[in-house]
Amino acid sequence: MEHVQQVEPFDYVIFGATGDLTMRKLLPAFYNRLRMGQIPDDARIIGTARTDIDREGYVARAREALERFIPDDVRSSVLVDRFLSLLHYVTLDGTKADSEWGDLSSLLSQAPADRIRVYYFATAPQLYGRICENLHSHGLVTPHSRVVLEKPIGTDMATATAINDGVGQYFPENQIYRIDHYLGKETVQNVLALRFANPIMNTIWSGEQIESVQITAAETVGVEGRASYYDTSGAMRDMIQNHLLQVLCLVAMEAPDSLEADTVRNAKLAVLNALRPITDETVAAETVRAQYTAGVVGGQSVPGYLEELGQPSNTETYAAIRAWVDTPRWKGVPFYIRTAKRSAHKVSEIVIRFRSAPTTLFGSAPAGNRLVIRIQPNEGIELQLNVKNPALDAYTLRTADLDTAIRMEGGLPFPDSYERLLLDAVRGNPILFIRRDEVEAAWRWAEPVLNAWSENKVPMQTYSAGSYGPEKSAEMLAAKGDKWHEDME
Ligand SMILES: NC(=O)C1=CN([C@@H]2O[C@H](COP(=O)(O)OP(=O)(O)OC[C@H]3O[C@@H](n4cnc5c(N)ncnc54)[C@H](OP(=O)(O)O)[C@@H]3O)[C@@H](O)[C@H]2O)C=CC1
Numbered sequence: 065m066e067h068v069q070q071v072e073p074f075d076y077v078i079f080g081a082t083g084d085l086t087m088r089k090l091l092p093a094f095y096n097r098l099r100m101g102q103i104p105d106d107a108r109i110i111g112t113a114r115t116d117i118d119r120e121g122y123v124a125r126a127r128e129a130l131e132r133f134i135p136d137d138v139r140s141s142v143l144v145d146r147f148l149s150l151l152h153y154v155t156l157d158g159t160k161a162d163s164e165w166g167d168l169s170s171l172l173s174q175a176p177a178d179r180i181r182v183y184y185f186a187t188a189p190q191l192y193g194r195i196c197e198n199l200h201s202h203g204l205v206t207p208h209s210r211v212v213l214e215k216p217i218g219t220d221m222a223t224a225t226a227i228n229d230g231v232g233q234y235f236p237e238n239q240i241y242r243i244d245h246y247l248g249k250e251t252v253q254n255v256l257a258l259r260f261a262n263p264i265m266n267t268i269w270s271g272e273q274i275e276s277v278q279i280t281a282a283e284t285v286g287v288e289g290r291a292s293y294y295d296t297s298g299a300m301r302d303m304i305q306n307h308l309l310q311v312l313c314l315v316a317m318e319a320p321d322s323l324e325a326d327t328v329r330n331a332k333l334a335v336l337n338a339l340r341p342i343t344d345e346t347v348a349a350e351t352v353r354a355q356y357t358a359g360v361v362g363g364q365s366v367p368g369y370l371e372e373l374g375q376p377s378n379t380e381t382y383a384a385i386r387a388w389v390d391t392p393r394w395k396g397v398p399f400y401i402r403t404a405k406r407s408a409h410k411v412s413e414i415v416i417r418f419r420s421a422p423t424t425l426f427g428s429a430p431a432g433n434r435l436v437i438r439i440q441p442n443e444g445i446e447l448q449l450n451v452k453n454p455a456l457d458a459y460t461l462r463t464a465d466l467d468t469a470i471r472m473e474g475g476l477p478f479p480d481s482y483e484r485l486l487l488d489a490v491r492g493n494p495i496l497f498i499r500r501d502e503v504e505a506a507w508r509w510a511e512p513v514l515n516a517w518s519e520n521k522v523p524m525q526t527y528s529a530g531s532y533g534p535e536k537s538a539e540m541l542a543a544k545g546d547k548w549h550e551d552m553e
């Protein structure tokens with residue numbers, strides 16, 4: 065049984081409450097937490113958007129969303145009704161000072177003044193600053209208020225700065241929670257436990273023993289209904305600048321002195337600041353970008369990206385980068401990061417490849433050990449070891465896997481990362497949220513690559529939907545005697 069503690073009563077105000085994210089992720093996440101007994105009876109979830117509907121209209125939409133996104137076996141009509149009773153709705157244009165702020169204000173003023181108030185921005189990020197300004201001018205920012213910002217925090221350094229400045233004018237940094245849902249994943253959080261709670265890992269966690277690191281997030285889906293967003297973003301902005309760099313930080317950071325949020329964030333920031341800049345001179349060797357063409361995924365024929373989009377595009381659906389963390393610990397260790405839409409499999413994983421044993425005892429050099437941290441699916445940890453080959457007379461080696469699944473007690477699936485993050489904002493625990501300087505350091509590293517790509521300094525490759533990516537990507541690893549995980553024996 066999941067160990068849960070009820071959070072304090074709260075008012076959660078969602079801007080963008082009629083949108084895809086709210087319906088698909090946020091409301092189901094709240095429902096699941098209510099099901100686990102974590103939501104107090106007097107909590108309120110207040111949806112706002114411009115769509116002119118009343119509370120009943122909103123409740124009907126929310127009910128539909130739960131029917132769609134909560135599996136039958138965990139959806140009970142009693143719990144659904146209890147959940148829907150927490151919902152309120154205010155028709156409001158968050159960007160207009162003369163919109164229905166009075167309605168929101170009078171609803172909020174029904175709760176005690178010291179009630180925890182979370183403003184969740186599930187709208188386009190360009191609106192965040194104006195919504196904050198309006199919250200402030202209508203007296204809705206209390207000492208117990210905090211604001212949760214959805215990604216993307218900008219599309220480059222300038223736009224990220226504008227968003228951060230806009231919000232930062234009205235909320236101090238310690239009241240700003242920038243979501244990165246990868247940090248809410250149980251197996252991503254596990255990286256710290258694996259590294260720092262196990263001396264056997266801790267002592268081998270450096271370039272002395274580690275030859276290379278791979279971080280992959282591949283998906284079988286294409287751009288689904290989000291082509292208009294995705295085509296302005298691409299794989300680098302959508303996945304690498306945020307999620308995969310955060311994972312890299314957890315793999316590469318020095319041990320923090322405590323699990324206090326800023327201590328951990330300082331350790332991550334040090335990694336981001338130590339990333340070797342990719343320049344016009346190195347970008348062609350250290351990066352690969354590509355678009356998928358028509359192919360077969362999961363037995364189904366699917367169109368290519370450009371056909372789906374219906375127009376030409378210079379946006380990558382695949383990106384692979386060889387990154388270097390210039391610290392003594394990681395001297396000479398390449399970090400290969402890649403992400404893909406329409407890949408052969410859905411897999412997010414970290415692969416640590418250790419150096420092989422310097423021995424001639426067994427004839428040829430034994431294979432280097434390999435540690436695979438499976439973020440999703442089949443969450444778990446696998447360690448590949450060399451053992452004696454029992455079937456042969458000669459003393460030869462083969463590999464064997466120590467494989468442990470990481471599961472909830474009772475084999476239940478892990479809670480969705482939004483469940484953890486939504487309530488961490490209520491708890492006032494920012495450890496799994498990104499600080500402003502982390503966002504900026506990530507842009508500082510990513511922007512030169514994006515600029516070089518937009519100037520076509522790196523040719524756009526293609527890969528068939530349902531494949532593992534373009535040849536060029538395998539070649540980038542082969543140049544250092546390496547292989548992607550799926551190509552290793
Ligand atoms: N969908 C997803 O899976 C993910 C989304 N995100 C991010 O979450 C945010 C929302 O995405 P998504 O839900 O897909 O987008 P949608 O377009 O589906 O929803 C946008 C929401 O914003 C509301 N809105 C738009 N303008 C205003 C305004 N001026 N005042 C108040 N509300 C407004 C819309 O309602 P109305 O038109 O009625 O005002 C709607 O509820 C974006 O930043 C996106 O990048 C991040 C990760 C995943």
Ligand SMILES: O=C1O[C@H](COP(=O)(O)O)[C@@H](O)[C@H](O)[C@H]1O
Pocket residue numbers: 281283302303412
């Ligand atoms: O943030 C995003 O993440 C999803 C992938 O998330 P995952 O938890 O399924 O790995 C991705 O599909 C989307 O494009 C991106 O915006």
